[in-house]
Amino acid sequence: METLSSHNHIILAFTILLFLTPSFAQLRLNFYHDSCPNVESIVHNAVKEKLQETFVTAPGTLRLFFHDCFVQGCDASVILASADNNAEKDSPDDLSLAGDGFDTVIRAKAAVDSVPGCKNKVSCADILALATRDVIALSGGPNYAVELGRRDGRISTKASVQNHLPLADFNLNQLTSMFASNGLDLVDLIALSGAHTIGFAHCSQFSNRIYNYNSANKIDPTLNPEYAKQLQQECPKNVDPTIVLPFDPITPRIFDNLYFKDLKQGKALLTSDQALMTTKKSRKVVNAFASNSTLFNHVFVAAITKLGRVGVKTGNQGEIRRDCRFVN
Numbered sequence: 001m002e003t004l005s006s007h008n009h010i011i012l013a014f015t016i017l018l019f020l021t022p023s024f025a026q027l028r029l030n031f032y033h034d035s036c037p038n039v040e041s042i043v044h045n046a047v048k049e050k051l052q053e054t055f056v057t058a059p060g061t062l063r064l065f066f067h068d069c070f071v072q073g074c075d076a077s078v079i080l081a082s083a084d085n086n087a088e089k090d091s092p093d094d095l096s097l098a099g100d101g102f103d104t105v106i107r108a109k110a111a112v113d114s115v116p117g118c119k120n121k122v123s124c125a126d127i128l129a130l131a132t133r134d135v136i137a138l139s140g141g142p143n144y145a146v147e148l149g150r151r152d153g154r155i156s157t158k159a160s161v162q163n164h165l166p167l168a169d170f171n172l173n174q175l176t177s178m179f180a181s182n183g184l185d186l187v188d189l190i191a192l193s194g195a196h197t198i199g200f201a202h203c204s205q206f207s208n209r210i211y212n213y214n215s216a217n218k219i220d221p222t223l224n225p226e227y228a229k230q231l232q233q234e235c236p237k238n239v240d241p242t243i244v245l246p247f248d249p250i251t252p253r254i255f256d257n258l259y260f261k262d263l264k265q266g267k268a269l270l271t272s273d274q275a276l277m278t279t280k281k282s283r284k285v286v287n288a289f290a291s292n293s294t295l296f297n298h299v300f301v302a303a304i305t306k307l308g309r310v311g312v313k314t315g316n317q318g319e320i321r322r323d324c325r326f327v328n
Helices: 004-020 039-053 057-070 099-113 124-138 172-180 186-198 207-211 225-234 258-264 271-277 280-291 293-307
Strands: 200-202 244-246
Touching: 039 057, 039 099, 039 124, 057 099, 057 124, 057 186, 057 293, 099 124, 172 186, 172 271, 186 258, 186 271, 186 280, 186 293, 207 225, 258 271, 258 280, 271 280, 280 293
Parallel strands: none
Antiparallel strands: 200 244
């Protein structure tokens, strides 16, 4: 029988192989070494200041990065505004994106452009990737090197979002298929789901699990009964639609592996979270992350690095936006 330790070594081996594999997207570390050498510290300071104002900055920025990369690639197209409300951000699936995530990128961009020599040199897409790393690290998660060199997209449409983002009621097959379409495997899917450790969800995203699951069960039988009662108390029927609950009620502001421990106890907030416990293979990965936070951090870094390569525009593609909200 394969031991947990050997399984951990297998995952780590794949992680190492990932970083030995060249990125075909022409992204590289220290891309701005000559044009804006202090870009990382400038963005870090802006993000840190924003995070001190509100913690929503962390999950908001992280979710913004994910939503951006899954629709037309990591090109900051999700930040573009539209006069006729027809941009990605106007899609029903993006309306719940926190304004603090957008504000983080806009403020970091302003900070970068205020430095002589850096003005209009750094893309909004790269600033979002850096800000994502920074909110993770500032929340207690891993600090990792970010590949840079993305260009900003010029196209953002509401229609492009449809069927490109995972929904709260997705099962494991639907999740696996959507992630695979972006070059991400099951281990990547589970590791990236771990970002929910600092996330929040509106009651409407899981109310069916605690009130109207199916004809046989009002409450989802995979939910921990005590946890289900707690959710009913905090999300009563006809609750204020703005109310949100943390995915990890114990350490909601710390990027750790408690999300996976919660999954093992039947304390998954969304159907798509609980789906990670569906198969023997997926449970094995969840168990590995739940028992080893160092392993989770290593694999998460590998996964978010792969995510940051999805559909990127480089070289002469796209542009460097002067204002992240509008094409030049």
